[in-house]
Amino acid sequence: MPLVRKSTAAVDAPPADVEELKTALASSRPDERWQAARALIDMPGGIALLGAGLATEADIRVREVIFSGIARTATPEGAALLLQLLRSEDASLRSGALDALAAMPADMLAGRLPELLYDEDPDVRLLACELARGMPSEDATQLMADLLERESEPNVCAATMDVLAEIGGPQALPVLQRSAERFASSPFLAFAIEIAVKRIKTTLDSGR
Amino acid sequence: MNEDEFRRLCEFIYRRTGMVFTEAKRYYVERRMADRMLATGSTSFASYFARLRSDVRGEVEQFINAFTVNETYFYREDHQLQCLxxxxxxxxxxxxRANKTIRIWSVPCSTGEEPYSIAIWLLENWPQADAYEIEILGSDIDTRVLDAARAGLFGRRALMRxxxxxxxxxxxxxxxxHWRLIDDLxxxxxxxxVNLVEAAETRAHGAFDVIFCRNVLIYFDDASRRTAAENLYENLLPGGFICLGHSESMSRISPLFDVCRYSDAIVYQRPMERADG
Structure with a gap:
């Protein structure tokens, strides 16, 4: 019978020394960088090294393991790094950071969201809307309604409407109605407002 | 069990296993909790939970065993065996290859139907089997089912296919x-x-050519699923394959693996090792 039982060597664990891992993070072999990145996440000073590594890392697998590790450990240091990456010129870094932030506990971001929603960069405000989606409905509704009231960038307005359509509560209805007048000349935004109002009312009706 | 006790218990299960139980599974959790309280003579949630957290007489293992699902049968999803x-x-x-050994891991293996199915299938359907040393390993977080797997005794239902x-x-x-597998097999x-979310445990099993990891990741939340996928990636040789259950997709869990579509099954592959540039 060709079936055998053997004692086989374990898979090599990554080095336990931060300096060795730092060297491995600069290796030309993606698998070595991947393993080093994975190990560094739980080490003191590891997040800073990974943040620096992300700036030059081109391999999607290595990037992903860094993002998922930061999301898993959910530390304030990790959240700060990710928030900074929302301003990156690299779209895949921005979306990786956004996904990782969305996977973190909502209360970790709650204190930072109002500030992001006031950011001077409309792209940051737009991404911050996505983060609001993970918050409790009442809090998200308040933030999105406030933003919609003062926002002039159409894409950001559309993002607030999208979030409100999904998780918005009735307190958003007056703002949406005022916005309908404001955006009457934009068929897309008018349509998005109509959808959001309908969904909120449907949710209200089904809850009665 | 009140709300707070239910939440604490679910958090404990999650931290130890990666399995997520929500309010929708409250009855399932309460039933198993009641069984363990009865078995340990605990009269209140507080006394049982203290026992669990202190792992008195291996209670953590007994508790986890009570939460696993072990219903399976030989040649289940045999299109994947055909693909193998x-x-x-x-x-x-x-x-x-450096040697003539092919390593296959069935995890979780439950009471052994899957690893034994792989063995029988290869003996019957892979003409090159005799030219290689085939090492098949079955692993599970539930130690109780491993004893049953080693015993190799099965009922009519397990053999229906x-x-x-x-x-x-x-x-x-x-x-x-009842039927018992022949000793040779x-x-x-x-x-x-093995606990799939503990890298130290998965690494100890070495690297494999093929891993069957079917119908377990569905019990994990996103973060644990990613951790398990990363651990399994480490356990695959470059170019090695992983087979998931029919309702599972690695593409939705992690970008680590390449998707391979074969005539009998969709499987996932660890890319061959490469250097930048």
């Missing part, structure tokens, strides 16, 4: 309702405990 012999192994042996010829060839009937398969 028709596509995966032929590809694994295309490249020159096997032909009478295969049953006659690989089993001995012990009574009207039972002694050819190793079994071991």
């Amino acid at each position: 012999s028709a596509d995966l192994l032929p590809r694994r042996i295309l490249r020159p 096997l032909s009478a010829d295969l049953i006659a060839k690989y089993f001995e009937q012990t009574d009207a309702e 039972r002694q050819s398969i190793s079994f071991s405990p």
Whole structure:
């Protein structure tokens, strides 16, 4: 019978020394960088090294393991790094950071969201809307309604409407109605407002 | 069990296993909790939970065992076994190998039906089997099922997909309702405990050509699923394959693996090792 039982060597664990891992993070072999990145996440000073590594890392697998590790450990240091990456010129870094932030506990971001929603960069405000989606409905509704009231960038307005359509509560209805007048000349935004109002009312009706 | 107790218990299960139980599964959790309280003579949630957290007499292991699902049968989803012999192994042996060993991991293996099915399938359907040393390992977080797997005793239901010829060839009937695997086959398969979200435990099992990891990741939340996928990636040789359950998709969990579409199954592959540039 060709079936055998053997004692086989374990898979090599990554080095336990931060300096060795730092060297491995600069290796030309993606698998070595991947393993080093994975190990560094739980080490003191590891997040800073990974943040620096992300700036030059081109391999999607290595990037992903860094993002998922930061999301898993959910530390304030990790959240700060990710928030900074929302301003990156690299779209895949921005979306990786956004996904990782969305996977973190909502209360970790709650204190930072109002500030992001006031950011001077409309792209940051737009991404911050996505983060609001993970918050409790009442809090998200308040933030999105406030933003919609003062926002002039159409894409950001559309993002607030999208979030409100999904998780918005009735307190958003007056703002949406005022916005309908404001955006009457934009068929897309008018349509998005109509959808959001309908969904909120449907949710209200089904809850009665 | 009140709300707070339910939440604390679910958090404990999550931290130890990666399995997520929500309010929708409250009855399931309460039933198993009640069984363990009865078995340990605990009279209140507080006394049982203290026992659990202190792991008195291996209670953590007993508790986790009570939460696993172990219903399976031989040749379940056999289109993947067909894929194994028709596509995966032929590809694994295309490249020159340092030795003639092929390693296959069935995790979770439950009471052994899957690793034994792999063994029988390869003996029956892979003509090159005799040219290689095939090492099949079954692992599970539930230590109770591993004992059953080693014993190799199965009921009629577990054998329903096997032909009478295969049953006659690989089993001995012990009574009207039970069959035991022949010693040669039972002694050819190793079994071991493993927690898929603990890298130290998965690494100890070494690297494999093919991993069958079916219908377990669905019980994990996103973060634990990613951790398990990363651990399994480490356990695959470059170019090695992983087979998931029919309702599972690695593409939705992690970008680590390449998708491979074969005529009998969709499987996932660890890319061959490469250097930048």
